[in-house]
Amino acid sequence: MFKKFVPAFEWLTAYKKTDLTGDMSAGLIVAIMLIPQGMAYAMLAGLPPVIGLYASTVPLIIYALFGTSRQLAVGPVAMVSLLVLTGVSTITDPGTSDYISLVLLLTLMIGVIQLLMGLFKLGFLVNFMSHAVISGFTSAAAIIIGLSQLKHLIGVRLEADKNVFLIMIETVNRLSEINPITLGIGLISIGLLLTLKKIVKRVPAPLIIVLLSTLTVYYFEWHQSGVSIVGNVPSGLPSLSLPVINVKALIQLLPIALTIAFVGFMESIAMAKAIAAKEKYKVMPNKELRGLGLANIGSSFFSGFPVTGGFSRSAVNYQSGARTPLATIITAILIILTLIFFTEWFYYLPNAVLAAIIMVAVYSLIDFREVKQLLKINKVDGSVWLVTFLTTLIFGIVEGILIGIIYSLLIFVWRSAYPHVAELGYLQKEHVYRNIKRYPEVTTEQDILIFRFDSSLFFANISFYEEKLGQRLVDKSETKWVILDFSGVNSIDAVALHALEDMTKTQSYEHEVTFLFSGVKGPVKDLIIRAEWGEEYEKHIHYLSINHAHKTIKAGDIGA
Known part of the structure; x- marks a missing residue:
């Protein structure tokens, strides 16, 4: 009975020594990848960078114990980070203590929603979010994420940060204020990330660029020339945090909590199933929901923010030889060691580099080939993609995905009412x-x-x-x-x-x-x-x- 609710007992009791080398290698590589990404995605969510590291510790261990995928790499991801910013910033300003408190509450809500969905076997509900909706939403959100980082890339504090059209207009109007050093750091970082990714795929490009840029800013003292840096990153393990339960905040956060719970699970299960199919084992959707739910609940109690399975990190984890969830536990342990001993190394890290990491990471999420294929096969399905994409760009993240879901359901009802x-x-x-x-x-x-x-x-x-x-x-x-x-x-x-x-x-x-x-x-x-x-x-x-x-x-x- 206990094994039924804790899948880790299955792989722990049957663990093979021959799997250890692959798990160690994958755990190390993913940790190297996750450290700069976690900090970048926390910044994207309107949080201090260290919270991205906190979210990459306890939640990973919890998922490794309760999840059913052997290679899924759980942690902060760009899409969820943007949804967090979109939802919580409407209630209070990012960076404040109230904002962090609400993010912790939101994380707890997401975890509880996912856990209950798993316990009551409601994983099928995500099937009502069609692939066309998810693809259109993801592509638009990737553009919003990329443009939201322009302020860090050019060194100008833009007032517009959510509407892509306002961001572009304000950027053009304030071209004269651009910090050339910051822009140079950002563009060189993007160039190196893309180049290293193509030439030497196994090299941890983000970490190399983080170290090089940090040393460069420190040596030339560019932080005194207007280059924005991360600054002090608190060392030590995440402290126990108790989310403050507020009925008014619960009601305000419920729509975004439901959205993240669904979107996060869909991103996870898609990647988990893809890897499981190659390795010929089964991923249980409802158990995955329980694992992700418990991971997010754990994140809320250890100063983290919402986590889910990431596409790129999971692919790297799998390609690097991960055989069991022990690779994820190794990743968490290495990040814990980083928090204890190495946080001071990130003091001079330019925010432009974190922005570059985010931009390159989300670039691959923009998929215009999908809409071309959908329109070629069935124009109605293509219209679902276009409606979701355009409404997300014009009206916002939450509004876009809701309109996309409603429109796709109306198409479904129409097709059902007028069948062949x-x-x-x-x-x-x-x-x-x-x-x-x-x-x-x-x-x-x-x-x-x-x-x-x-x-x-x-x-x-x-x-x-x-x-x-x-x-x-x-x-x-x-x-x-x-x-x-x-x-x-x-x-x-x-x-x-x-x-x-x-x-x-x-x-x-x-x-x-x-x-x-x-x-x-x-x-x-x-x-x-x-x-x-x-x-x-x-x-x-x-x-x-x-x-x-x-x-x-x-x-x-x-x-x-």
């Missing part, structure tokens, strides 16, 4: 029945109409079916027999069942036709029988195929 229907004819060469519009060569008969429903029947679409069938019976007035192909109907609700009974009775009377049902699946047939339509209808629902119904008509043996 087809009149069928006999394709003699292949001995099958096919849509007369797609196969003009099919054979049809004047007195027989074969009509196929291509979705389940429920209250919202039954009237559409009735309208289409009625119109076809008017157009084909010679019809005496109607074969309803139910092979595509997997379920039917009570309202649709009642409407279907009325439809068959009405159309039979108005057009003097007899209805036969073919290919009715067991669960649907059971409901029809339970509805007690009457013997004259029930005896017409047992035809196994269109061919079976057609032969019965021709034999004049209806009901057999």
Whole structure:
């Protein structure tokens, strides 16, 4: 029973010595990568850089014990950091003690939401966030994240920090205030990050640039020339923090907490499943929710902020040889050692370098190829991407993803209410029945109409079916027999069942036709029988195929 709730017992009891080398190597490489990223993402979230390191300690250990992915690298990520800034900055100013307190509360709320979702097996709810919504949102958010770092890259304290259009306008208007040294540091850092990433992928480029820029600023004393630096980073382990529970704040933070809980989980599970598929093991979504939830709860009690699985770090973790979650625990231990012994090394670290790290990290999240592919395949799905992308850019992060979800659900409802229907004819060469519009060569008969429903029947679409069938019976007035192909109907609700009974009775009377049902699946047939339509209808629902119904008509043996 205990093993069921603590997955770590499975890999700990079966741990192989041969896995240790890979776990040690991956843990070290990810720690080197996470130290500058954690500080950068904390800055992006409007928090002191050290909180990014705090969020990279206890939460990682908790996830390693309770998560089911062996290679997922949990920690601060850019998307969640921006969502934190977006949500909490509407209540109080970033950098203040109240702001940090609200972030701790938000982290606790996210953890509780994810934990409860996992306990009550609600992981399926994230399926309502379509891939088009997530891709459009991620691409727009990446642009917002990148432009929000312009102020650090150019050394100008911009007033606009969320609306991309205002950021660009203000930047152009204040070009004369740009600090050339800061801009130079930022641009060189971006160039080096991109170059090293392509040339020597296994080299920890962010850490190298952090060390080089820190030494350079210290040697040339550029911090006295207006170059903004990180400054004092407190040493020591994160202290125990108790989030202050405030009912008003809970209500204000609930929308952003739900958004981060869903978005964070989707980012994690997508990467976890991708790696698990390659390694041929299973990731349990509800257990993942519990693991992430407990990690975020732990983060809130140890001065951290929301964490989730990151794409780039997870890929590096996997490629560096991680075999078990021990690699994540090693990463956390190394960051704890950094907090105890090495925080003073980051005093002269330029904020422009952290901004460069963020910009390069989120650049890969912008995916315009996805919208091209969606528009090519289905313009409606492409419109979901475009609506989400544009509304996120124009109205903001939270508004954009909510509008995207609502729009995608409306598309789903529209598709459900107006599904595909087809009149069928006999394709003699292949001995099958096919849509007369797609196969003009099919054979049809004047007195027989074969009509196929291509979705389940429920209250919202039954009237559409009735309208289409009625119109076809008017157009084909010679019809005496109607074969309803139910092979595509997997379920039917009570309202649709009642409407279907009325439809068959009405159309039979108005057009003097007899209805036969073919290919009715067991669960649907059971409901029809339970509805007690009457013997004259029930005896017409047992035809196994269109061919079976057609032969019965021709034999004049209806009901057999």
